[in-house]
Amino acid sequence: MKLSFLVKSLAGAAAMVAMAGPALAAAQSAPSPVSLKGDVMLEKTVSENGVSKVQLVEPKVVIPGDHLLFTTRYRNEGTQAVTNFVVTNPLPSAVTLSSDAAPGTEVSVDGGKTWGQLGSLKVEAAEGGERAATAADITHVRWTIPSIAPGASGEVQYHGIVR
């Protein structure tokens, strides 16, 4: 009990110091200066006067083949710039990345061990050897935001299809 209290109090102190000056490293348990807020919407194609368009609706009813838009909003609530901000999102196993979801987004097909553009990645083929990875093989996506100014916010998104 005593030890855990000590760690906690030290952590608190460290966080306060970190806020005050850039010299000290923030401890793991320090309140993050950045908030992450996840959200999911269902992309529903509606047809109006022969023109189809996509509406975002609450995902009340979701079936295989539906397109979901996963959004993660970030906000720098601190007083300093946050740099090299890398958002990593493991894909839920029931979701495959839509092939047109996020051109240029770095993806992983091996559980987040290696990363790259989808076109450059390979996976083991069922019949042996390797084959080019497809959108269905993607396990993780990630985005890199070079810098977030204090008070600034933004969002990253990916389009998924329910398998």
Add this chain to the structure above:
Amino acid sequence: MNTYNTPLRRAASIAGCSIFALSLTAPFAGTAHATGVLAGTLIENTATATYQTGAGTGTVTSNKVTVKVDELLDVAVATLSTAPATANSEPAVLVYSVTNSGNGPEAFNLAADPKISGNAFDGTIKSVVLDSNNNGIYDPGVDTVLTSGALATPVLGPDKSVKVFVLVNLPAGATDTQTSQVRLTATAQTGTGTPGTSFAGRGEGGGDAVVGLTTASANSLAALIASLANITLTKSATIADPFGTAKPVPGAVVTYSLAAKVTGSGSLDGLHVTDTIPEGTTYVPGSLKLDAAALTDGADGDAGTGGTGGIDVALGKITGGTTRTVAFSVKIN
């Protein structure tokens, strides 16, 4: 919907993520597999970020967003018979498969309709049978005959199928080689409707049940053909008298010939050719023949018997287009 300042928007673009660049694919277009994720599956998404500040590195994890996959109601019906099933005195056995192409367990009501417009005759549905031992062959006494009023498949898991036999009798008046069809329709018990119709709370795992592209109803036509046969029996006689003049005089031998000609695409089974010995004549022992091959008179291993009481030759099963000829001789007293 949201407002962001320009630099941040640019930052996001550089990072390669799409902002409001929604894909224009129809919601159902991604349904590549007959069955997708099982109904009731939870889709849980969490993002984690690492970053640097002047104070060092940090990580932050988002809240978890959860979506439950609802049950898709879909079904496929196919005809497994490649050729029309034959119907004669026995019903035609039509074979179908019913597949649950949805993503949750579902039972399907079955309906067999023999009244298809344009057909030569309308068959009569004798029974609808489940292929209980899943061998694709109707096994009387083994496969489950469904009771009318409860024509339905058992609950089928996603992508699971069951074979269904529909036994169809020929109506009176159907003639040989006429064909007809029977439509088997399977409908999801939870409900049917236009794609997207949903039944709140009726899905597996407490979610909704949603009608898929198949409208949760499917059907298939299977064909049957009447395979009937007719028989004509022609009797002829030749006379051989002791003087070589073919006159029916006492002592002359009359040889009767009975030609049983079966026509049609079907066959006749259990056929017997019988005849009596005319009055004033005596059967010539050992004269009985089938297709020119001698038969013994006694009731033994061969097909015929002959004697004073007449002759009887069992022909068994004869297919259409075959003629069997029985011959025997009598002597005029």
